[in-house]
Amino acid sequence: MTIAIQTQNIRKDFKGKTAVKGISLTVNEGEIFAILGPNGAGKSTLLRMLSTLTSISSGSAHIFGHNVATNSASVRQIIGLTGQDATVDENLTAFENLTIFGRLNGLNKRTAKARGIELLEQFSLSSAAHKQLKTFSGGMKRRLDLAVSLIARPKLVFLDEPTTGLDPRTRGEMWTTIRELVANGSTLLLTTQYLEEADQLADKIAIIDRGKLIAEGTPNELKETLAPTLFELSLEDSKDIPDAQSLITSKFGLEANMLPEQNTLSLPMKNTSAMTDLLTSFDEAHIRLASFSVRKPTLDEVFLEVTGN
Numbered sequence: 001m002t003i004a005i006q007t008q009n010i011r012k013d014f015k016g017k018t019a020v021k022g023i024s025l026t027v028n029e030g031e032i033f034a035i036l037g038p039n040g041a042g043k044s045t046l047l048r049m050l051s052t053l054t055s056i057s058s059g060s061a062h063i064f065g066h067n068v069a070t071n072s073a074s075v076r077q078i079i080g081l082t083g084q085d086a087t088v089d090e091n092l093t094a095f096e097n098l099t100i101f102g103r104l105n106g107l108n109k110r111t112a113k114a115r116g117i118e119l120l121e122q123f124s125l126s127s128a129a130h131k132q133l134k135t136f137s138g139g140m141k142r143r144l145d146l147a148v149s150l151i152a153r154p155k156l157v158f159l160d161e162p163t164t165g166l167d168p169r170t171r172g173e174m175w176t177t178i179r180e181l182v183a184n185g186s187t188l189l190l191t192t193q194y195l196e197e198a199d200q201l202a203d204k205i206a207i208i209d210r211g212k213l214i215a216e217g218t219p220n221e222l223k224e225t226l227a228p229t230l231f232e233l234s235l236e237d238s239k240d241i242p243d244a245q246s247l248i249t250s251k252f253g254l255e256a257n258m259l260p261e262q263n264t265l266s267l268p269m270k271n272t273s274a275m276t277d278l279l280t281s282f283d284e285a286h287i288r289l290a291s292f293s294v295r296k297p298t299l300d301e302v303f304l305e306v307t308g309n
Ligand SMILES: Nc1ncnc2c1ncn2[C@@H]1O[C@H](COP(=O)(O)OP(=O)(O)OP(=O)(O)O)[C@@H](O)[C@H]1O
Pocket: 014, 015, 017, 018, 019, 037, 038, 039, 040, 041, 042, 043, 044, 045, 046, 193
């Protein structure tokens, strides 16, 4: 497997503030990798270092084997970047923006035009090709931003909060576009504050908080290792609650959380086979259940658990 991005203990110190405090991570070619974290966690700074926009204070980063600090020219040739602030010119049309960026990226006139037409098609912007960007909706602008970053067919695309500020429908459309990109062979590193976005899109997620990497894995791994399966038991009679709680503690050594409104006990269980034993014990103690369910924790629950926010 080819490694697209490798960072070792990468760090960014600003005057009086360390924004990234030694992060090591590996992104494989073809992956969608999400950097998830709250406002100010250091996501944009990390991405700016990897895309050569800001220097690395210490540690190292390699993009497809090229050292970001010492070989930034080679890195720039293989990456595309869509930042939080649009790089496009509002007074120009979509097609003009694309061809200008094509020329800036070293394409000749004919190729730049052909690539522009192709990208407008790919991002469903053909009908708006000759309209000025100031008439575009937020979603259309984001799509064009993304199209612009793909002009030179980069092997690796960085997306800084690609859907922040978009309405849910437009966000969904952006997700489809992003998935298609990866299906065409690109590797993608995106930052997001939205758990759902990371869950929906990413093969791997790194959660960062206050400049530090606090958890990493596939969405399912994060859910499984950081918060176990939840077993929820609704009792038929609320009078049984104290007995049920003491049985759970004495026999299984677990602490059940009470969800009072539905007479429901919620149990985090690592060992799912213990659930059958628990049901048998309830039956023997004549504690009747109205219903029970098993569910995975949401990424929100994982996030709360690891960040303590
Ligand atoms: N040029 C700078 N000089 C000083 N501090 C900075 C600079 N850029 C960022 N910071 C600080 O570094 C921290 C991380 O910022 P960064 O923009 O990387 O966070 P983020 O996770 O991308 O947040 P957001 O989601 O708000 O973009 C913040 O506390 C920010 O104020």
